[in-house]
Amino acid sequence: MGESCARERRARLIQPIDYFLVAWFVLVAISTIWVGVDQFRHNPEPAVMKWGFILVTLYLGPIGALLYVLADKEPRPGEHEEFTRPLWKQGIGSTIHCVAGDATGIIVAAVVVASLGLPMWLDLIIEYAAGFAFGLFVFQALFMKNMMGGSYWQNVRRSFLPEFISMNLMMAGMAPVMSLLMMGRDMRAMLPTELLFWAVMSFGIAVGFVLAYPVNVWMVKKGLKHGLMTVRTQPATHPQEHDAHAQHSPRPPEAHAGHDQAAGGASSPGSGHEAHQPSGAGAVTVPQLTVVGAFSAIALVVGMVAPANAVNMTLSAHDVGGLIMPPGMIMTRDTPAEAMRDMAAVDPRAATAAYDVDTRGDEVLEPARIEGGVKVFELTVSQIRWEILPGVTVDAYAYNGQIPGPRLQVTQGDRIRIDVTNELDESTTVHWHGLDVPNEMDGPAAITQDPIQPGDTYRYEYTVKQWGTFFYHSHDHADRQQALGLYGALIIDPADPGLQPPADREYTIQLQEWLSREGLTYPAMPMEGGMPNYFTINGKAYPATETIDMKVGETLRVRFIGSNTNDIHPMHIHGGPFTVVARDGAVLTTAQQFQADTINVGPGQRYDVLWNALEPGQWLIHCHINHHTTNNNVETDGAGGLTMIINVTE
Secondary structure, eight states: OEEEOGGGTTTOOOSHHHHHHHHHHHHHHHHHHHHHHHHHHHOOSOHHHHHHHHHHHHHHTHHHHHHHHHHTSOSSTTOHHHHTOSHHHHHHHHHHHHHHHHHHHHHHHHHHHHHHTOBHHHHHHHHHHHHHHIIIIIIITTTTHHHHOSOHHHHHHHHHHHHHHHHHHHHHHHHHHHHHHHTSSBGGGGOTTSHHHHHHHHHHHHHHHHHHHHHHHHHHHTTSSOOOEEEOSSOOOSHHHHHHHHHOOOOOGGGOOHHHHHHHHHOOTTSSEEEOOOTTOOOOOHHHHHHHHHHHHHHHHHHHHGGGGTSOTTOBHHHHTTOBOOTTOOOOTTOOHHHHHHHSOOOGGGOOEEEOTTOOSOOBOOOSEEETTEEEEEEEEEEEEEEEETTEEEEEEEETTBSSEEEEEEETTOEEEEEEEEOSSSOBOOEEETOOOOGGGSOOBTTTBOOBOTTOEEEEEEEOOOOEEEEEEOOSSHHHHTTTTOEEEEEEEOSSGGGSOOOSEEEEEEEEEEEEETTEEEOOOSSTTOOOSEEEETTBOBTSSOEEEEETTOEEEEEEEOOOSSOOEEEEESSSOEEEEEETTEEOOTTTOEEESEEEEOTTOEEEEEEEOOSSEEEEEEESSGGGGSBTTBOBTTBOBSEEEEEEEO
């Protein structure tokens, strides 16, 4: 039974961290609103610093509110000057001003660059330039102009070096965080439409704040930057405030450098502006500036370049944005985008329908119509949510909403046409495995045909020449698409029914592996991070697999199809040996037939076997790699995975 999932596509949270982030950003909103209201109602400082704390709280949430309370919020009326006097608090104020300007420019640039699809290495350069420009030309020279005094361009020159040092260290902290986390396992962090993007930006800003804080304390002490300031509309009357005014009036302009020089020039003891200058400040020397500036530049280069040793910095949000890679996959600086796209998790939000554990695949597909003697079949490729066990679902690709896809049951000599419509978000094709067809009908993407693009329909048409057990599957990124469910049985009856070895009952077994971790489905592959943990027969894992009911003395034909893409499965039947009568669609002569109780079914291989029900009871068909008879390493009701029961009665 299917149900529409389209409504969930944009709203569904798909990872545990998403729920944490929702809670976090609720706290961010509450913290920002509280800081904003308190700043403009109660705190006596310049508007630029009010907005600085508001912006930083927007970026850091409760951490920003904590900084505000510890360093800047006036505890009682008239005590702001005394409360903010300590150098460590002045350093917080200076860093807040730096981060508010620089981070705003960085964030705006990150959103724009992600939208344009520029590579990460260029993204970092543009973000640095935007953060530096916004911090220098807007937050410093423009917003501080009245307090700094002088012309706008004079203030730009005065602010350049302190801003350069602060921005270098800010970006030195942010760059590796953004690079390594945005291009880590969960690359939703590269997309501004995802909560994770904003979480990584916030974390990067926090790291940048920590790295920039010590040098901001030093620059405040040396008079290169302002710290926290107090602005009052009338002279203070509180005794402590009066003492603070007397003790901490700004130094004359000539005694200041950089920002504080201008700030001092704009203030006077009676003006109501206080740019606090902690005691012990001394004139900065050229060697000091040179070394600090050089250190900040080196830190910047290291922060920008070092991540290139671990991640592929040539990739962009358009290349890999939104992908979630499997746990354990080895990703290096030269891992290409195509490899990441092939191994990435299926986005659960793109599912168009969901099917419960009682829904079966491999249902016989009747022709939609017959035109001029041609049997016309219709296959639609889409993404679905498929339950393989009660409570265990996979996000899969399917033909006509089934896994395996519907069975095409035709007769040797039929002329058939298959119209394949692609409703995936990626291209696909269909290959008719083992069939003798015209080359242009064979299906390999970009070799014998153009891939079927999303929304398009491709027509395959040919005459069926052979008979036996065959199957069809995707041949466009087959390692991904076949592993996610794009396969189905193609059973061709002989034109002469007498050629078919007789059997009382028949069952087709299509083998499949799945990789499902943390609520996400990845294409199972024989490589790092891609090893499967669930196994299915005809889309279900034991005990959800079907049971074959038989009577003693009856013969069962089992068609094994290696529709899997990973492993060889040694398929074993309990209750006596079977006879192998066909291999890869070709019937074996009597002399070629052989008895066995286990047959290795490799990827793409097919075996037809005849098994006689000799004794009553429940007899197993299962893979003899024991791990493949578990569900996520757990046995359920005595088995799991590639296991099913033949129930034989008298």
